[in-house]
Amino acid sequence: MAIRRWQFRKAPYRLVRRLLYFSLVCLTLLGLFFGLQTVVRQKAVPVAGLEAMKPQTDLIPQWREALFAGIPGLAATVENNKHSVEITEQFSWQQALRRSILFLTRIDVSDIRSLFRAELPLLNILKDSGDSKGRIPRSSIVHFKPQRPSPVGKPLVAIYHTHTSESFIPTSGVTHAKAGEQGDIVTVGETLADRLATHGIQAIQSKKAHDYPSFMRAYTPSENTLKKMLADNPSIQMVFDIHRDAEKRENSVAQIDGVYVARIGIIVARGQEDLVQPHWQENHAFAKIINDKMNKHFPGLSRGIQVQEWRYNQHLHPRALLLEVGSHETSLEEAQRSMAMLGDVLADILAENKNYGVR
Template sequence: MPTDKEILDLIKNTSELRPSNNFLSKSKKVLKVKAEKINQRRRIRRNAKFGIIFSMSLAIVLWFSFFNGSQSVLSTYNSILSSLSQNEKLTTTTNTDPSVLIYHTHNQESFTPYIKTDTSIEPFHTEKNITLVGEKLANFLNQKGVNSIHDKTDITKELEIEGAGYGNAYDSSRKVVTDALNQNKDIKLILDLHRDNLERRNTTVELNSIEIPRISFVVSGNSYYYEKNLKVATLLHEKLESKYPGVSRGIITKGGDTPGSYNQDLHEHSLLLNIGGVENTLEEEYKSAEIIAEVIVEVLDDLE
């Protein structure tokens, strides 16, 4: 058996092996044939792909042209949108239950800058009225993450249709509150929004060189929930006074000489809210609506 050294010497001294010309020629032909087959398969796959795309495009054109395909597409599209819309509604109902109800017993209360009347007659309007302020308040609350309901029932018009007097307004708005509570079990605060009938000098304060309508909280002493409603009013008043000194006109308690309870017997967190007065403008009222929205958001979690 040769040693390792002998094997190495043999390899070192052996002449270099070179393939013959015949071997090279045959190998070149074999490789060329295989390359042609590979290219052919690639061309077949490419042509097949283009053929499928062309056939599908032609089928779609024929479908739209002769088989009313566009209507089917639109129908499917609309079905999808409808399904998405329904899901969105379900999500809103389930996850964002309303916390605040805003309504207006005297919904057509308006402002003298828009309606010129005899000084003995308060201005009322079917469009430019306190309802617009309620809408702004609801929007501000929603923007701050507090879901709210703003009821726009035209109580004044309903009274006219029924032939009832203005003194029956709270009877009509009582149904609004009752229906809302039956449909929304998680309401934590109810606000009957009004504007006062006092003069501007009593309802407006200057804050940082801006005229701001003042806000008062009215609590009925005739309500079963008087003490709890008073506590809510106190929380809102104190928070408002600490953040915006002078904007609150304080808490007004209506006693036994006032008929009814302003519907405050329907919920333990129910108030009548006066924003500004008859001589303020809507633009001014909106500023106070934003302020009280901020206060409500901060106090809402403290309501038991």
């Protein structure tokens, strides 16, 4: 009788525990379902909007790469690119659910691998070996050999802006211009073209708005713009998609010759298995040349080279790069100073390759 009485008393606890586990499983499935819906809806996220979207994408960061197609510099910088202006996150039931499940089961629904680790303890001691595809091969010097002659007077440099509305808070008071309008970043591109002109180098610039009506899908219209620019101007030898970053000011400026300038980050896209980028090694070699020249003539100007897993339209040309000039916390004037320096660097590179019609 004592044994039966003990078993009877224990039964309610077993029932409660089973109900608790069942509830957790249901809530987990619901959380993953709604989280995946968020991923499907957001196919591309502009880099300037990452912080604002963080409450949504934090649910499953291991899968958020699906959001990053066409996001310059994001994979390596998303955790470091924090705004200096504090952003207060609103309450999210998804976040509360995630933390509750993590506390009770040690399974983090934001990392699908934790589910397997819970059942396969061996995974906890295994280290990621890394993706061999991400290793940078030794890039040879780029030889500027045009497919056809490029006579003097033909444009050698193409400039465009995927996120045309990007602006600088110290100058315009906003991070982005109004829908469909040109932001400060277009003036940055103009400054580079003007500086190249002083060296006798012709540059063409597209000022077309690509981030309106859809800021999330700006790379599709900008790809079409670049295709037309290249088709109309086969003499083009360099292509630059100019952006501004979303970094803190202290990481985005340098003092050169006694003045502050916006630092320049170079983004190289290497593609993926289902997103072929045949020119990425050539683009990377070209980036190294520019980076070395900047370090030689203007130490501190370059923020270095980042290699990312997408394309950013760089599959269209063997010397196409994405440049991040300063951040939302730097000024237009600082960005213009850096473009003057970059123009001198590019002129130096072209002058070393006289087959391109540069005097």
